[in-house]
Amino acid sequence: MDKKKPNLLRSLGIGLVVLAVLFIYAYGFQVTKVNLAETKSEHRREQLTRILRALAHPELFSYETEDTMVSLPVMVPCPEGGFQPETPDTSEPYLVMTPACGKGLKIAIVEGFNFEPFSSGPLNFRPADSEVNLQLGSIKVDRDGHFEIEVRLSNRPNDKVQELQAITRRNVGAPSLTRTAFETWDKIVETVFIALLATTLGTLLALPLSFLAARNLMKDVKSSLISMSLSILFIPVGFYIGIKVASWSLPVSVMLTGNPFVAIAGLLILPIIIWSGARFALSQSEDEKPLLNTRLIRWLVVAIIALVLIVVLHLLSNQAMLGGNNAAKLLGSFDFLGLFVRDLGDILGIVIGTVTAIVSAGILNSLAGRLGLILNRKSGTLIHILQVTLATTAGALLFFLLAAMINWFYQFNNTMGFFTAAASIGGILGFILGLINNPERSMPTGMIVYFVSRTILNATRSVEPLVMVIIFVVWVGIGPFAGSMALALHTIAALGKLYSEQVENIMAGPLEAVRATGANRLQTIIYAVIPQIIPPYISFTMYRWDINVRMSTIIGFAGGGGIGFLLIQNINVLNYRAASAQMLAIAIVVASMDYISSVVRERFV
Amino acid sequence: MLKIQNLTKIYDGGVLALDKVSFEVPQGQFTAIIGLSGSGKSTLLRCINRLVEPTSGDIFWNGTNITKANDDELRLIRRKIGMVFQHFNLVHRSSVLTNVLAGRLGYVNPIMSLFNRFPKSDIENAFKQLERVGIADKAHSRADELSGGQQQRVGIARAMIQEPDIILADEPVASLDPVLAHSIMQYLEKINKEEGVTILCSLHFLDLVHRYADRVVALNEGKLMFDGKPTDIDDKKFKDIYGREAERVG
Structure with a gap:
């Protein structure tokens, strides 16, 4: 009895599950509006046949056609005494209608003889008093040059002689590519290049990000609360200084750009200064720590060459923009090369500012780290008080910056109140942390960076490029540029995650061996991490390009350029034969990308 | 002079890997560390250069306290x-050259090193080190094209180009056959005898210990069980180190 009970319960449970599954699917059918009647209806089936046949005939080739026109006079209604057209010349193609005339002919049979076998075309009615052609039907000539078609003719308001006209078309000469074929070619090339640009940009930016999102590299990065607070305080300052320095050096380089000779001389001489300065300041190797004086002088030289470098890069960017523009005018149909140089110069100009800001933030961050190390040497109450002060300030600053970001989106009315509240909360949290934390304990800085970058990557990745492109269309206008930007953003997030997982999978042995030689973090990445991740990185980049080609075929649906733009247009105007040409192009490109990427991946993995 | 005092390491999971280990190694000694797998040999070696952070205790080396050192x-x-590793x-x-230059x-x-630029003297030195272990002709091969014994020789060249005062060898011959094992041990012996480099080497086989080591330190479950001359390991000591069930071979 005891044994049976659970069995009964079990069967009951299974029964309930089955019922629940049935219910779920029944509801699913209702929600998705499953309509089997439609699939069976004659009308729908005809349409389906039509569209499938259209899709099977991509509009790629066209022929010169030769029309054969044959006319037959008719009268509706019959005049008094009847109407009989002249006896046709039976050696030529001719038409016969039975009956030859009538009053409101419901059914008349038109027959054609001696036509070109297997040709086809329309049968038109041409009223005598107007220029219009009314198509009565299409004719298909059989192998004997004969066709037969039923037509319906309504009464005309006059008693003039009307005309029936049969036109048959025949393809002559060699096939030639259609306009659709050319447009499709244009757009498929655009599509592949959208994918290429998006993948390149995405890879370049995902590469450094992937190290920040790799657990095995970040978990050992630890610093004291004092160092961390100093970093939070110093990094924004570093960004600010970097941006300022970059914008200060801009006028200097603009001044040099004015005269082409000065500019070229500058481009030649300044790099030499940088090179010799670098040779002086960056010693090849050192066994002992150099004296403070030497180090100060070196730092000064490094700072100067950094400034000169920024000026040179600005100069280079300006010259590239000028030179590229001028070259474009000279190059004629190859003007895109000149414009490319101009755009590269422009990109360089944008990048200089950003990179200077990041580098300067990095320098101040490492300065903060060093200061933190020096401070952490000491111990006692004083250092604890310092920790509380720094943690409070850093907390306030961090929350203030976050509040500023939120405020930028939401535009609160009481801005000052919001900022004060945020900064106070941050300050209080920092204060509590500073109070309870032992100054000697190290904080998991690396893991914080890891979680933040992972979260950002995951959030960005979850937005489809088709949605992102809407934002970029607003920013840079409809077209392939918006598409490549949207795809690039998505690629950064997707590749960043894939790359970081590859970094997490590397062999730990070489990593610890290189660390054991006294290499610093960056050296360890260059010598132990990068050689190990090159094959998977190449493989994933190829895979991503493959995905991006597929994505860029539909990114045009949302205004992102590429072949999708053409495809959606043709679908909307029901031009299925043209749409079919584009689908064919997509299929060919995707399949060949698939093949190429698998070959390349096999090579490297 | 390497001085280890009360060195303790407890891993995150609560595993006690080293339990108040203390001993001294004078400059120029060839010291073998023995013990079963999991007895803490690797942890001990890795604590010395802080690849593993010790939980407590001190390691003094020529007067500096390694455990208190900051990153710089x-x-x-x-x-x-x-450092020389079991899996090289x-x-x-x-390339082999890049591995050595590391x-x-x-x-x-x-x-400069970020762009793979090394001073000329270092590159010459790298070739010299490779010549010394007899594989200078392999300098431009990829490291994974080499056999196990050759890879370990690259490992030794990489350690030697550091101009080290001490070499930590973590079971350097455990993945090699007996013939290769002796050849690798002989390189270490030569470095020890000719250049006076202190060698701290964990080993599995007692015959290797007898043949090469001046001194043995034995660990069992993180505790120091024996410290003395290799010849002083009698049957009782052997069972202390390797457990009651162990049989002596060779």
Whole structure:
């Protein structure tokens, strides 16, 4: 009895599950509006046949056609005494209608003889008093040059002689590519290049990000609360200084750009200064720590060459923009090369500012780290008080910056109140942390960076490029540029995650061996991490390009350029034969990308 | 002079890997560390150059306390400590030369090294080290094209180019056949005898210990069980180190 009970319960449970599954699917059918009647209806089936046949005939080739026109006079209604057209010349193609005339002919049979076998075309009615052609039907000539078609003719308001006209078309000469074929070619090339640009940009930016999102590299990065607070305080300052320095050096380089000779001389001489300065300041190797004086002088030289470098890069960017523009005018149909140089110069100009800001933030961050190390040497109450002060300030600053970001989106009315509240909360949290934390304990800085970058990557990745492109269309206008930007953003997030997982999978042995030689973090990445991740990185980049080609075929649906733009247009105007040409192009490109990427991946993995 | 005092390591999961280990190694000694797998040999070696952070205790080396060093100081300490690994730990896809030059990373200018630029003297030195272990002709091969014994010789060259005062060898011959094992041990012996480099080497086979080591330190479950001459390990000591069930072979 005891044994049976659970069995009964079990069967009951299974029964309930089955019922629940049935219910779920029944509801699913209702929600998705499953309509089997439609699939069976004659009308729908005809349409389906039509569209499938259209899709099977991509509009790629066209022929010169030769029309054969044959006319037959008719009268509706019959005049008094009847109407009989002249006896046709039976050696030529001719038409016969039975009956030859009538009053409101419901059914008349038109027959054609001696036509070109297997040709086809329309049968038109041409009223005598107007220029219009009314198509009565299409004719298909059989192998004997004969066709037969039923037509319906309504009464005309006059008693003039009307005309029936049969036109048959025949393809002559060699096939030639259609306009659709050319447009499709244009757009498929655009599509592949959208994918290429998006993948390149995405890879370049995902590469450094992937190290920040790799657990095995970040978990050992630890610093004291004092160092961390100093970093939070110093990094924004570093960004600010970097941006300022970059914008200060801009006028200097603009001044040099004015005269082409000065500019070229500058481009030649300044790099030499940088090179010799670098040779002086960056010693090849050192066994002992150099004296403070030497180090100060070196730092000064490094700072100067950094400034000169920024000026040179600005100069280079300006010259590239000028030179590229001028070259474009000279190059004629190859003007895109000149414009490319101009755009590269422009990109360089944008990048200089950003990179200077990041580098300067990095320098101040490492300065903060060093200061933190020096401070952490000491111990006692004083250092604890310092920790509380720094943690409070850093907390306030961090929350203030976050509040500023939120405020930028939401535009609160009481801005000052919001900022004060945020900064106070941050300050209080920092204060509590500073109070309870032992100054000697190290904080998991690396893991914080890891979680933040992972979260950002995951959030960005979850937005489809088709949605992102809407934002970029607003920013840079409809077209392939918006598409490549949207795809690039998505690629950064997707590749960043894939790359970081590859970094997490590397062999730990070489990593610890290189660390054991006294290499610093960056050296360890260059010598132990990068050689190990090159094959998977190449493989994933190829895979991503493959995905991006597929994505860029539909990114045009949302205004992102590429072949999708053409495809959606043709679908909307029901031009299925043209749409079919584009689908064919997509299929060919995707399949060949698939093949190429698998070959390349096999090579490297 | 390496002085280890009350060194304790408890891993995150609560595993006690080292339990108040203390001993001293004078400069120029060849010391073998023995014990079962999991007895703490690797942890001990890795605590010395802080690849593993000790939980408590001190390691003094020529007067500096390694456990208290900050990141910058640690780099300067590490570059004077060479390390050789059981699985060689070469970067497979890099050339043998690059693997050896990696040993100079603690010395060279960090910025130049990011672009794979090494001083001429270092490159010459790398060839000299490779010649010394007899594989100078393989300098431009990829590291994973080499056999196990050759890879370990690259490992030794990488440690030697650091101009180390001490070499930590973590079961350097455990993945090699007996013939190769002796040849690798002989290289270490030569380095020890000719250049006076202290060698701290964990080993599995007692015959190797008898043949090469001046002194033995034995660990069992993180505790120091024996410290003395290899010849002093009698049957009782052997059972203390390796457990009641163990049988002596060879």
